[in-house]
Amino acid sequence: MIRARRAILIVVVAVHAIVLAAPWLVPYDPAAQQRLLAFAPPSRVHAIDAQGRWHLRPFVCAIEPSTAIPFRYTEDCSRRYFVRWLVRRTTAAGFTTRESLRLFSVDEPGEMFLFGTDEFGRDVFSRVLVGARISLVMSISAVCLSLALGVVLGSLAGYMGGTVDAIVSGATELVLALPWLYLLLAARAAMPLSLTPTEAFVIIMALLGAIGWARPARLVRAVVASARANDYVTAARTAGASTPHVLRRHLLPQLPVVLVPLALQLVPQFILGETTLSLFGLGVPEPAPSWGTLLASAQRPQVLVEAWWLLAPVVGLVGICVMYYTLARTLRSGPLVSRL
């Protein structure tokens, strides 16, 4: 058990470290287009060459666009490019070429697209990894924001009851019922025309948090109201325990029951929510990648067949969700939660 807990903690820390450091780890600039290599499938990384010899250092073969059919490629293994750490790569930038150091890549002029390329010939692996940083940070901060709002307002309503409850519940219902698609249109109109990715990021976080607090508030209110009716709470209050004390000691510890599953639900929901936001001009604008916008262009029937690698963010999202789930599960049986 202890070992499992340590393992999952290491995985969680490692994944977050990689995601946060993404821009320095990826083999390509996520916005760089190589239009002649659009829709290239994931590069095969070989260890055995055509003669059957093993190579300790893995390599990729050259890819050639097919002349007959657009967006099809053939592998030419007579030209091999070895995978190396810390490679200097040159990219064309208008008239000049720019040189940059990449953590790992292949010898020039080879190309290694681990997850293939998109319609503009951009490296999907780099986009997914860099996009993960934006999406994950955004979603987790939005989840924290909405849960915090939900806990404060919900427990206030549940504990105080009466007028406070009526007001908070009314506000919750109002937020849940409003045509928030419209709220987005109105919100976009109120904002400056051109948004940098950072501004867009903060705005999306705030919007998701502002819309998302209602559900947690409703559930927290129910849990607190029901726990408040318990004998031991009544006893504590009769014994003269202060409100903060009762809240901290007896009521808040009940909350993980709803908060943990809510958080598990909201993290992917908010990441995917950006797909909808982008329809109203509130997403992270191109060419900066985010999982929401990556998925917005990948959710088409043809992609399922012809460019399935564009669905890489879905795999990433599933992985992240299962990771958080395992973390929540391991922690629940551990000392962290029982101490609460």
Place this chain on the structure above:
Amino acid sequence: MRVLLERAIRAAVLLFGVSLLSFLLLEAAPGDFFDELRLNRQISPATIAALRAEYGLDAPLMTRYARWVTAALHGHFGYSLQYRVPVERLLWHRAGNTLLLTGVALALAWLLALGVGLATAVTNRRWPDRLAGGFAAALLALPDVLITLVLLSIAAHSGWLPAGGMSSLARAPGLTAAAVDLARHMTVPVIILVISIAPGLLQHVRHALAEAVPFPLALALTARGLPRRRVIVRHALRLAAAPLAALGGLSLGTLLSASLLVEALVGWPGLGALLLEAVSSRDEYVIVGATIVSTLFLVCGNAIGDAVLYVTDPRARTAQ
């Protein structure tokens, strides 16, 4: 009785607030229904201005709101700018379709979540529980649109089920045939909705039960030698009722937002598809009307949630 009255007053205030805010938001969003005509080179600005005047869109916001409230009190919710028919006539029909689809999906999702949640809690084995939880977590991460596309592709290419719509062009006459046809058309959207709703519910059920099982009462009962199954089904479920009842009410109340995209993709002629279309064409009164309907859903859902709690948890009765 007093509780009911209070609820009714709160619902009325809520409806009023929602309608007012909807109007304010509509005003804050740039452009209106007739702006789409502005991109049509064959229609002059004068014609567009005349159309706006005819539909009263040129009046100030508060005048329009006052007009709308007066009409709404008489049961008239304005005209659809797109379809030129009274909004209520559009809405009732569509709301019925949405209720049918989401009602079935919600019932199945709850059955599934409660069933799997209880089963894994009763067996008390780590693997089934962990597997169910992990699987549910993975499903949570799948976007609805993707699930819809994959299922529609399966339906389209296998030919087992219709790939969208609500009824077939040619079907045998008779009520049974109609019911079978409807059921066949409902299958795909219902599965999509269940896949998108059930995993979240399952997480809640599992957590609620997991907290309730070690509860002193449940512990005491187990110690007295009651079978685990009975303890969980009869008692732990009751202890877990507070969050679950609230969640039940919420999931009823937010039916519409759950089925919004799915309806549009599958071509189910429900309120969600209508609302999406209305938002993209700025069909003002339809949006306000649909919002009012979804507020009614919400009020009813919350009332049902509270009623469930009232029945299952005796403490809730004394708490009032």
Place this chain on the structure above:
Amino acid sequence: MSVSTGASRTSVVRAGSVALCLVVCLGAPATQRRAEPAGPTHGGQIVVAERTPPSTFNPVLAADAQTHAVLDRLFADLVHINRQTLKTEPALASSWSVSTDGLEYTINLRPDLKFSDGHPCTADDVVFSFDVYLDESVHAPQRDLLLVGGKPIDVRKKDDKTIVVKMPEPYAVGERIFDTIAILPKHVLGEAFAKRALPRTWGVDAPPESIVGTGPFRLRENVPGQRIVLERNPYYWKRDRDGGTLPYLDRLVFVTVPSSDAEFLRFKAGEIDIVSQLTGDQLASLSSGSGYQTADAGPSLQYNFLFFNLNDVNAATLPALATRQRWFREEKFRHAVSAAIDRAAMVSIVYRGQGEPLWGPVTRGNATWYNRALPRPARSLERARALLKEAGFSWRDDGALKDQDGKPVEFSVLVQATSVPRKQMATIIENDLAQLGIGVTIVPLDSRAVVDRVQRTRDYDACILGLGGGDADPNVDMPVWLSSGDHHFWNPSAAKPATPWEAEIDSLMRQQISARTFADRKTLFDRVQALIAEHEPMIFLASPDILAAARAGLANFKPAILPHYTLWNVEELYWRQAPDR
């Protein structure tokens, strides 16, 4: 136009896609083809998809394409523009003649015309129809088309079968103005019109049998939100080449399918018979299956363009925009941007090769008005760079472009958030201009918000829009080229032309509208195109081909580049062999 039937292509399926591919690739319905029967056969039905149901059954009020798609099958016009030849042909009118001064049209109706309820259709109905369209209280969207020089045309009955139409001034468009003006039954609508209740008549909840027209079909059933079923009009006036009755089909069904992806899947499932607008990648994935016929009708009339804000904005309220406008007003800057844009990449990425790059508003699909002499320079960063240098721009050490005052050159581009092609074009432009050191921010906005900014508040830097459809005649673009027009996007509804070349365009456009011969009009409009290319107020980007597909057994399937792309000849469509369902 090329029509190809299911050229098979083996697709390379990677290990990872096998599972999904089993789901998606398999089971393309295979239809066996039999030897063709001698002549067209009657009977059967076709099912087509529509994004939204029609908003009305009243053709006078129809404004959107979805509504016209249905109503244009229910109603007929006097003179019709053939969607394939783009020339006019007789419809309800059997012939017409024009007076020598070009002001008077004498139109003869076909004998024995009947409405779909069996009631005869006479000159009274025609006069009534034009009265309705021209009535100001009806607010018919097409009313503006019937105004010549701001004055309405005058339509009078000469006898039961003859109508005389007087134009207020010479009008080069001629009989084309009668296209899609539906002839309405006076015996059904006369009373409602007299009571001023016409705008509320024939709404979507009207009983199907009350909708009466002279089109190939009539309304049979309306299931709200789900489908519209049309049935053959037994009184239809048109005959096929052998004198046989038309239409061949018994029924035409429009089902509501809100998304293009769902429509495509349902087409592959065999639930829909025709897809009118395919995207390039959908076409590519169809050509690997059999059982369909696909068609590329060639470049459409749609033109997409980038334009800069050249409005006379108030420097006090929008100071930042006013400084950027100094670049936008510099023609060399606009030429440099144009030279840096990779139009070939747009065609290959946005349209998967099924489109054409543009340097002017008229696409190759509109052969009549296409100006062959227009310069069409290939992309050249060197030329762009030289132009910028000439205009006084220079580069910082890090490669960023700066103007004379040393300010970095950065601007934002508005694009409609729901238009995937134009968003992709913006992404390409962003990358292309980055290579000149110009910083571009893409601003996707809701379509109405874009229109609002461009036409009303005028607070934006640059914008990508597209226009097209309607008619092949340059007259539909009058509000785009006239400086007073509200579609003169870079500076809409100007009080007077802002530059000498805009003044010249104004006068050329006004001359062509009253020019008597086609050759004169063509010379005038060629000059307009040349002026636009010379000053580039709009930087033209690319135009998609019209791609369509139908089940293999459908005969006479000839997609056109004017709407409705596939149903324009619906009366002539027939099944060689009924599809398997």
